[in-house]
Amino acid sequence: MRIEAFLNQSPMFCIHLAARRFETLASSLLGGDDLNFLQALILATLFFEYPAAVKPSQLADTFATTRGNISHCISALEARGLLQRKVDPADARAYHLALKPQGKKTAVRVIGALDKLQRQFEDKVGKLHLQSALRTLRSLADAPEA
């Protein structure tokens, strides 16, 4: 067997490669707002969940990363005036995150960019194929203990 055959059927490699390629794509989509992907996801989450309260720990869970990492991203976004930390009235250790007006505008751009990319992908491989592939990925990713 040649390496190509091996790589093409290796889930780890295919996903790694796709993630790498899409990261480049993401930078060019989000680059105008100087956001990394995690920051973009945070903004989008706050936008969609509004007016529900979102806390840093939820974000860490949703995006499978550490609280430290989330904390850094939030600080960066807050420093740029895109969002605000507000102490949770029900638990003074926790924060509620809220988009500021400029952050809302940025979130809209982020969501638009992600939507556009999705449509491009649908055009390329077909909506059903794309959906099916994502479902498969999710069921693999959601149960990482196997």
Place this chain on the structure above:
Amino acid sequence: MRIEAFLNQSPMFCIHLAARRFETLASSLLGGDDLNFLQALILATLFFEYPAAVKPSQLADTFATTRGNISHCISALEARGLLQRKVDPADARAYHLALKPQGKKTAVRVIGALDKLQRQFEDKVGKLHLQSALRTLRSLADAPEA
């Protein structure tokens, strides 16, 4: 729409998340040999392509990364005695990479680990679903200009 609905159909997010989760998985699979994923792929490539000559530039192309990055990885592998750089007799600027015995053993372990992971995934979502998802990913990743 809530954020979950949005994320679940966003190719960028699903792939990002899957890649993150699998990276953790990869570390535990390859951690025993203290290899990062790129280094593991390099070893596997040299194993499969043997006795054909493999050059750093080919690896950079195959794995969608820079030559500098490949160079660092190769240096690390060479320092550990897993492979060897040999000057290309046909072009003294280029190198041919060759596994050393210890590197061959490691490559076998790497390939075994990737195979095992693939079978686990197949068991979880079904071989056909997995293959179909990977095909879709590949066609998205292979034509990044869209």
Place this chain on the structure above:
DNA sequence: ATTACTGATTGAATTTTTCAATTATCTCAC
């Protein structure tokens, strides 16, 4: 033989992420 180009390396810099330690707060059993 000069010029332009190519393969690869190098080391610094950047970026992202993790990790351990810390702070502050909450909960609950007593």
Place this chain on the structure above:
DNA sequence: GTGAGATAATTGAAAAATTCAATCAGTAAT
């Protein structure tokens, strides 16, 4: 209500991976 232990989040240092620009050596072509 007090003290022990758990929890939310932050912090800053450290680690890991990658990029980038500069460089070196060799090739190719005119």
